[in-house]
Amino acid sequence: MMIGLFLFFLLMFPSPLISDTVSNARIFSSPLFPCSSCHGVMKPVFSRRKLSFHEDITLNHDNLWCLDCHNASNRDRLNKTGGKIITFNELQSLCGICHGVIYTEWTQGVHGKRTGYWNGEKHYLLCTDCHNPHSPRFNPLRPEPPPLRPEKTLRR
Numbered sequence: 040m041m042i043g044l045f046l047f048f049l050l051m052f053p054s055p056l057i058s059d060t061v062s063n064a065r066i067f068s069s070p071l072f073p074c075s076s077c078h079g080v081m082k083p084v085f086s087r088r089k090l091s092f093h094e095d096i097t098l099n100h101d102n103l104w105c106l107d108c109h110n111a112s113n114r115d116r117l118n119k120t121g122g123k124i125i126t127f128n129e130l131q132s133l134c135g136i137c138h139g140v141i142y143t144e145w146t147q148g149v150h151g152k153r154t155g156y157w158n159g160e161k162h163y164l165l166c167t168d169c170h171n172p173h174s175p176r177f178n179p180l181r182p183e184p185p186p187l188r189p190e191k192t193l194r195r
């Protein structure tokens with residue numbers, strides 16, 4: 040009975056990310072990181088404008104602006120979620136504020152990609168391993184042409 044209850048709670052409320060690994064944010068391999076090397080001495084500008092730097096970034100994420108996600112006073116961090124400023128390795132909880140259902144599915148291995156053991160260590164791909172945070176929508180894939188019939192490919 041007790042074991043049944045325990046299992047029930049375990050299954051109802053799985054506690055994800057215990058002894059689990061999440062891939063590193065790709066930003067750490069960016070030649071611009073640490074961002075504070077420039078931004079540490081720059082004043083943040085909150086207005087939406089055409090930037091004279093980072094022009095390679097196309098922002099196309101609903102109506103969001105840079106500082107909705109990037110922390111204005113510490114550019115090596117993202118904005119607060121759950122009361123604390125987060126590192127780039129915790130970016131999934133920022134995405135989770137607005138994409139709650141998908142976030143929950145991600146922790147359960149339904150959305151995204153999780154490898155490892157069901158009752159042991161698991162490895163999660165970060166949201167940004169697949170989605171560009173600035174322009175997250177996937178372009179529709181163009182279907183490949185159907186394979187040729189053998190009589191067309193066989194040499195006589």
Ligand code: HEC
Binds near residue numbers: 069090096168172
């Ligand atoms: C939806 C949240 C979000 C918005 C809005 C956003 N960013 Fe980002 N940005 C991120 C996240 C998350 C990363 C880290 C991605 C990774 O490496 O995993 C990142 C990475 C970066 C990087 C380093 C990697 C690269 O692409 O060069 C720069 C620079 C950057 N952002 C600048 C900006 C600027 C400038 C804007 C506004 C024009 C902006 N971001 C808007 C979330 C956001």
Ligand code: HEC
Binds near residue numbers: 077085109
């Ligand atoms: C070589 C210097 C340099 C580095 C390194 C750098 N930035 Fe910037 N960044 C700038 C400049 C300059 C601007 C302002 C451009 C403008 O106002 O037109 C800017 C603007 C921004 C903005 C727009 C908001 C604001 O404060 O003006 C964001 C967000 C941003 N950078 C994020 C990042 C992130 C994230 C990184 C690290 C991955 C990074 N930057 C690294 C030079 C830098």
Ligand code: HEC
Binds near residue numbers: 107130135166171177
């Ligand atoms: C402040 C709220 C907010 C944050 C934070 C945020 N998003 Fe979004 N995102 C939106 C809105 C609003 C849309 C457009 C409406 C929709 O399709 O859900 C959107 C659209 C998307 C889409 C495209 C959906 C489609 O229609 O194909 C993806 C993918 C996505 N976001 C991923 C992310 C990822 C990854 C992060 C974290 C780096 C993130 N979002 C952070 C609000 C947010």
Ligand code: HEC
Binds near residue numbers: 134135138150167170
């Ligand atoms: C292994 C790659 C992968 C990872 C990791 C991943 N996604 Fe996705 N995501 C996808 C694919 C593929 C789609 C479907 C795109 C489509 O159908 O157009 C998608 C769709 C979405 C959509 C649009 C869903 C809809 O119903 O329109 C949102 C929002 C989203 N992802 C957010 C996230 C967030 C937030 C995370 C991290 C917590 C994340 N994704 C992690 C691959 C991934």
